[in-house]
Amino acid sequence: MNLAKKINVCRICKSKKLYHFLDLGKQPIPNGFLKKEQLILKENFFKLACFFCRSCGLVQLTHVVSPALMFKNYAYIPSGAKMMLNNFSNLAYQANHQIKLSKSSLCVDIGSNDGSLLKFFKAFEAKVLGIDPAQNLADVAIKAGIPTEVMMFNEKTADRIIKSHGKADIITATNVVAHIDNLHSLLKGILKLLKNGGIFITEFPYLLDLVAKNQFDTIYHEHLSYFSLKPWLKLISGYGFEIAAAQRLQIHGGSIRLTHRRRRLKHISRVVKYLVDLEARQGLHSAQGFEDFSKRIFNLKDQLRAALKNLKDQGKRVVGLGAPAKGNVLTSFFNIGVETLDYIVDSTPLKHGLFSPGKHIPIFPESRLLEDRPDYGLILAWNFSDEIIKKHEKFKKIGGKFIIPIPEVRII
Ligand SMILES: [Zn+2]
Known part of the structure; x- marks a missing residue:
């Protein structure tokens, strides 16, 4: 069975002028949380890299993994947020x-x-x-x-x-x-x-x-x-x-x-025109813009790894806060495993007792944070940074610190 297919032409305009950037190597499917008994089985790893279409500007993955494989165990994510x-x-x-x-x-x-x-x-x-x-x-x-x-x-x-x-x-x-x-x-x-x-x-x-x-x-x-x-x-x-x-x-x-x-209408609305201009200024319409983006991400990897190494050298204990799919992309690509993060805490009961794909970091309920009192929490669900810091106020009070990895490494 062909589990992934390589893209040859742009999904929108069919152009073949595709510029390859941000090669994250082979990665596991980040929603594929594992049970303990699955840890010994071979995990599927798939190429994760991007194309920028020089013709229409679409950014797309270079490979499409079979949807049957990706959505087979699509975890029910309550939209309760x-x-x-x-x-x-x-x-x-x-x-x-x-x-x-x-x-x-x-x-x-x-x-x-x-x-x-x-x-x-x-x-x-x-x-x-x-x-x-x-x-x-x-x-x-x-x-x-x-x-x-x-x-x-x-x-x-x-x-x-x-x-x-x-x-x-x-x-x-x-x-x-x-x-x-x-x-x-x-x-x-x-x-x-x-x-x-x-x-x-x-x-x-x-x-x-x-x-x-x-x-x-x-x-x-x-x-x-x-x-x-x-x-x-x-x-x-x-x-x-x-x-x-x-x-x-x-x-x-x-x-x-x-x-x-x-x-x-024949004309483009003012807001749309304004945003398209903004995109051009941010470099979204040129391959160079994505080359720069790619460089920034590899720098970020070096920065975060150095910051974590520094803490580990001082004998500090670090855990992960939140186990969203994106957190698994970050730990996999930045090569951060159990040698650095003792475990991850997450509020979703469905994930407790499971292990992150790729790095196999165990996931525990959030209550573990106060029982165990690690020194640092690396915020993996950074889009909820403010909420997470607020929620773990007690952890902060007992001396816990937070590491926010994106858009740049910050320690609070
Ligand atoms: Zn295109």
Whole structure:
């Protein structure tokens, strides 16, 4: 079975002028937490590196790992985080402002997860429909009263949805387009499913934030594409869409929310033009910009490793705080294992007793921090740094210190 395929042409524009950068070597799938009995088995490692398309500007992984392998054990991640729910509530409120929702309106969410976004649309009395390939997530959504179809969304399944549910007034796709290999089939499906006058809203981590804040650890196998607006505009304009509104968001280290309509205007909106200019200044439209980014990440690796070595030389004990997928990218690529981190604490009970992929660092409940009193906590879930520091105030009071690795190494 072919577990990974190499990309030869750009996913958006089909160009072969692809510039190779940020080679992180072979890495395990970062969501593949291991049980104790699995530690002796051979782990799959897959190439992790990026291409920058010199033609349209899309950043994409050089290899696509088989989705069956990546999402086989897709851990149910409750979207309970308050920040996420606030964001969804805000999205639904804005959408209702643009298209007055009524009992006859249909809102379709692609990659609907446990249905938490659609609950907000349902509150506006609209009909809702979730689309998600994960049966376990769909079950949770259906139980909560959110009708959900278990399928991948594409041009073909769009036809089936239209037959059984009709066309949509609003289509949403949050944190899912980066996972989709065939973006053209996605757009064709959306074009079919959306009513004339309907809106398509998407959110994804914004490449501008990723590069400006050195967030290299959000680059991993599940995320096939990293979008700036330049290539995204190229993709959507091919299907007659325009960006009616663009809004930068704090979530996931920096995301962007884009509202699309069928094209009516000939000019690009001022906000979009401003952001595209900003991207160019940040170096997102040139190979050199990504070469510089790559250099910064390798420097960061040296800095963090040196800082940790210094602490270990002084006999200090260090543990990891938070076990998100990105934390596993960081420890794997920076080659930080159990010789440095005694263990990782995490608030998700599902992860307790498991081991991180690659480095096999054990994961414990957060209560261990106060019982065990290590000297330093390396914050692996840096996008929640403030919350983590607040949550572990007692650890700080007893002399515990925090190491924040990104965008630069800081000790607090
Ligand atoms: Zn391209």
